Amino acid sequence: MSITLTSLYEILPKKCDSKADLWQSHFVTLKDVLTKNGFEKLTSSSQQQNGHPGQDEVVTECYCHHKNGRTILVTCCKDSMMLDLNERTQPSRLSEYNECAEQLQTDLYKALRDYNINRVPTIRRGEKIWQYSECGDGRIAENNFTELLFDKTSEYQRVTIGYTKTYGKILLLDWVENLAESDDSYTTSLCGIDRGVTYQDKSVLILGGGDGAALHCLRKLNPRMITMIEIDEMVLNACRTHLRSCCGDSLDKYEGENYKIIVGDCIKYLEEYAREGRKFDYVISDITDVPIETNEKNNQEIKESWLSGAGWKFFKQVFNYSLKLVETDGIIMTHITASLNVDGIKRFEVGINNLDEEVDYEMFDEFVPSFCEKWMFCHIKKRTAQK
Amino acid sequence: MSITLTSLYEILPKKCDSKADLWQSHFVTLKDVLTKNGFEKLTSSSQQQNGHPGQDEVVTECYCHHKNGRTILVTCCKDSMMLDLNERTQPSRLSEYNECAEQLQTDLYKALRDYNINRVPTIRRGEKIWQYSECGDGRIAENNFTELLFDKTSEYQRVTIGYTKTYGKILLLDWVENLAESDDSYTTSLCGIDRGVTYQDKSVLILGGGDGAALHCLRKLNPRMITMIEIDEMVLNACRTHLRSCCGDSLDKYEGENYKIIVGDCIKYLEEYAREGRKFDYVISDITDVPIETNEKNNQEIKESWLSGAGWKFFKQVFNYSLKLVETDGIIMTHITASLNVDGIKRFEVGINNLDEEVDYEMFDEFVPSFCEKWMFCHIKKRTAQK
Numbered sequence: 001m002s003i004t005l006t007s008l009y010e011i012l013p014k015k016c017d018s019k020a021d022l023w024q025s026h027f028v029t030l031k032d033v034l035t036k037n038g039f040e041k042l043t044s045s046s047q048q049q050n051g052h053p054g055q056d057e058v059v060t061e062c063y064c065h066h067k068n069g070r071t072i073l074v075t076c077c078k079d080s081m082m083l084d085l086n087e088r089t090q091p092s093r094l095s096e097y098n099e100c101a102e103q104l105q106t107d108l109y110k111a112l113r114d115y116n117i118n119r120v121p122t123i124r125r126g127e128k129i130w131q132y133s134e135c136g137d138g139r140i141a142e143n144n145f146t147e148l149l150f151d152k153t154s155e156y157q158r159v160t161i162g163y164t165k166t167y168g169k170i171l172l173l174d175w176v177e178n179l180a181e182s183d184d185s186y187t188t189s190l191c192g193i194d195r196g197v198t199y200q201d202k203s204v205l206i207l208g209g210g211d212g213a214a215l216h217c218l219r220k221l222n223p224r225m226i227t228m229i230e231i232d233e234m235v236l237n238a239c240r241t242h243l244r245s246c247c248g249d250s251l252d253k254y255e256g257e258n259y260k261i262i263v264g265d266c267i268k269y270l271e272e273y274a275r276e277g278r279k280f281d282y283v284i285s286d287i288t289d290v291p292i293e294t295n296e297k298n299n300q301e302i303k304e305s306w307l308s309g310a311g312w313k314f315f316k317q318v319f320n321y322s323l324k325l326v327e328t329d330g331i332i333m334t335h336i337t338a339s340l341n342v343d344g345i346k347r348f349e350v351g352i353n354n355l356d357e358e359v360d361y362e363m364f365d366e367f368v369p370s371f372c373e374k375w376m377f378c379h380i381k382k383r384t385a386q387k
Numbered sequence: 388m389s390i391t392l393t394s395l396y397e398i399l400p401k402k403c404d405s406k407a408d409l410w411q412s413h414f415v416t417l418k419d420v421l422t423k424n425g426f427e428k429l430t431s432s433s434q435q436q437n438g439h440p441g442q443d444e445v446v447t448e449c450y451c452h453h454k455n456g457r458t459i460l461v462t463c464c465k466d467s468m469m470l471d472l473n474e475r476t477q478p479s480r481l482s483e484y485n486e487c488a489e490q491l492q493t494d495l496y497k498a499l500r501d502y503n504i505n506r507v508p509t510i511r512r513g514e515k516i517w518q519y520s521e522c523g524d525g526r527i528a529e530n531n532f533t534e535l536l537f538d539k540t541s542e543y544q545r546v547t548i549g550y551t552k553t554y555g556k557i558l559l560l561d562w563v564e565n566l567a568e569s570d571d572s573y574t575t576s577l578c579g580i581d582r583g584v585t586y587q588d589k590s591v592l593i594l595g596g597g598d599g600a601a602l603h604c605l606r607k608l609n610p611r612m613i614t615m616i617e618i619d620e621m622v623l624n625a626c627r628t629h630l631r632s633c634c635g636d637s638l639d640k641y642e643g644e645n646y647k648i649i650v651g652d653c654i655k656y657l658e659e660y661a662r663e664g665r666k667f668d669y670v671i672s673d674i675t676d677v678p679i680e681t682n683e684k685n686n687q688e689i690k691e692s693w694l695s696g697a698g699w700k701f702f703k704q705v706f707n708y709s710l711k712l713v714e715t716d717g718i719i720m721t722h723i724t725a726s727l728n729v730d731g732i733k734r735f736e737v738g739i740n741n742l743d744e745e746v747d748y749e750m751f752d753e754f755v756p757s758f759c760e761k762w763m764f765c766h767i768k769k770r771t772a773q774k
Contacts, residue, residue: 001466002464002466002467004397004462004467004469006395006471008393008510008512009512010391010512010513010517012513058475073460075391075473075475077389077475079388079389080389080391080512080513082391082475082512082513084393084471084473086462086471088445088462088464088469094525098525116517118512118517118519120510120512120519120527121519121520121521121525121526121527122525122527123395123507123510123527125395125396125397125467125469125505125507126397126399126466126467126469130397130503130505131526132505132507132508133508134508135529137531137552138481138485138508138509139508139518139529139530139531140507140508140509140510140527140529141528141529141759142522142526142527142528143526144524144526144727165524165727166727166754166759166760166761182754340531340552340553367553367569367756369754369756372528372553372759373553374553
């Protein structure tokens with residue numbers, strides 16, 4: 001198996017008052033550095049940048065290492081120089097590649113003292129497990145999966161559990177991170193435990209929550225009864241086997257002294273409970289970011305527009321039913337999205353301000369290790385509760 | 388100001404039993420997708436990969452978007468296809484670029500159903516603040532600095548404090564992350580607070596620790612006396628002003644009821660204290676990863692070899708003196724390195740097993756949010772303490 005290793009460099013003047021054509025004068029220096037590092041020039045081209053009239057000339061040069069197929073693409077403008085180093089090689093040769101990339105940076109730094117020389121750590125493509133994901137504000141995060149413990153596609157979604165060196169085991173649904181062994185903070189924030197919510201003798205409805213972490217955490221707090229409704233039995237099975245440090249023994253059987261797990265579509269049960277006039281002290285919505293609809297057409301729409309359009313229609317339904325089911329002074333708890341997904345949070349706020357009943361809500365964020373970012377949570381109460 | 392935006396894609400068969408020349412048959416499909424997305428072929432070349440005799444033919448094609456100067460470099464082999472999308476543009480056009488990159492991925496996914504299509508989130512180069520750093524195992528981590536609050540070069544190092552949306556303010560020394568407002572776990576682990584170390588009536592010597600976080604944390608635990616020795620007054624000044632949520636008022640004056648801050652070289656004071664026969668209950672080494680030597684020649688050597696060679700000589704000195712200063716049942720506490728920097732940890736272990744006195748030690752790791760990884764800590768005791 002071959003992988004493609006890439007490092008991206010930037011060379012920028014330390015001060016921004018540099019003159020045009022400054023880079024022209026450094027071509028020779030750059031070429032010396034590249035030659036010293038074993039690279040030979042293959043091609044060179046100069047052009048006005050396409051489609052950007054008035055922009056400066058851009059010079060592109062391609063260099064190739066004569067020994068190992070490493071290439072460098074150099075793009076120079078008057079105010080910046082970008083280097084793209086690539087090599088297709090065996091994973092075992094990564095350290096050799098890294099040494100070369102490091103050496104190149106050191107040599108550039110020595111030769112171009114008036115410039116900031118930065119390098120993006122090596123990106124790897126072509127490996128068995130994809131390690132990159134995107135945070136709520138577009139930042140890149142790299143994982144270190146060493147093994148996929150479970151990877152099957154259910155009726156609803158792709159269910160994956162992988163082991164990472166940094167976060168322990170992680171549950172991914174459609175390859176989106178849901179919960180890792182490192183992520184206690186997610187569960188305690190979702191359930192408001194750090195915010196003084198107590199569970200003694202309370203009745204709780206968990207929507208989703210198939211990883212079992214919330215259920216397991218709350219069972220220890222002496223609630224009267226927890227009912228959990230998870231649509232995807234494959235998630236329960238996978239977590240029971242591979243994510244026991246999160247769910248403990250709580251998924252071993254579907255009914256215990258003070259809890260019950262129902263495998264089914266929560267919308268159907270919310271409807272039924274509302275009709276029956278059932279009440280809960282707390283409703284905890286731990287539905288995935290990309291909620292599942294059993295109607296295939298709707299499901300596609302939802303997947304395409306999270307927390308907006310069809311997506312929000314689903315959440316609106318969940319929250320309106322939850323308002324019917326929750327006691328007057330009860331709380332609906334939910335996670336929202338990444339705290340830096342500003343648009344998503346705005347859409348959520350517009351949404352909960354337009355539910356069937358007037359509500360008050362409190363939003364707060366908490367850092368979740370495996371997400372590499374702060375996640376937003378919300379506790380919703382009926383406005384009548386305050387009157 | 389222009390930035391260079393880069394997305395790196397990989398296209399791999401879902402199953403590994405794909406035949407050679409498979410990719411040849413998908414060139415047409417790929418070209419259709421690229422054409423639909425506004426790209427035109429510029430150049431094409433085919434070659435045996437240089438320096439890798441026996442490896443398969445590699446075809447490289449370069450495409451250019453006729454409207455906005457976006458380019459795609461396509462590299463095809465029999466078992467993988469890599470796409471490098473680049474655009475030099477204004478930061479304000481990032482979302483337009485991201486939409487294009489996203490659309491391309493969707494179209495590739497639709498056209499090549501039997502393949503996994505992955506994309507590295509957009510990398511940005513040419514911006515005012517460099518956002519990328521490398522974890523102990525080579526993983527990339529991206530920050531979201533919006534502002535540099537302090538950025539000056541002292542006699543010893545570059546001292547930077549920046550504000551990030553995710554981790555709050557971060558102190559960087561020579562552009563290496565030292566402590567962020569999110570990183571309580573670093574301080575409580577370093578000082579063993581989560582591990583039952585108590586400070587009531589104890590005497591403490593802190594080496595380094597210029598951010599003031601350990602000092603401020605320990606002052607609240609009623610120690611008899613804390614002495615802190617920090618070499619770089621610029622760090623103290625910068626943190627006093629910009630990192631108050633970590634250091635509180637502890638750096639406002641250099642002497643208080645139960646603490647004293649000395650600006651100086653800790654080696655000199657360790658020597659002096661040892662000569663005087665002074666004793667402490669705890670010595671906490673919070674020296675930066677790249678320790679400072681006042682001797683310029685040694686300093687260069689140390690910077691070039693962390694925890695090995697000249698670098699370790701420095702640490703050995705610190706630990707040997709600390710062993711002289713610590714009470715028989717006292718503890719020397721230190722941070723080590725990233726928990727996935729396996730070589731660094733091995734070198735550390737060899738080092739402390741070869742100190743002047745025999746020691747027992749305990750190592751443990753803790754996730755530090757702004758580092759995006761687990762960090763390793765060590766508590767060292769004299770072996771005689773157990774006898």
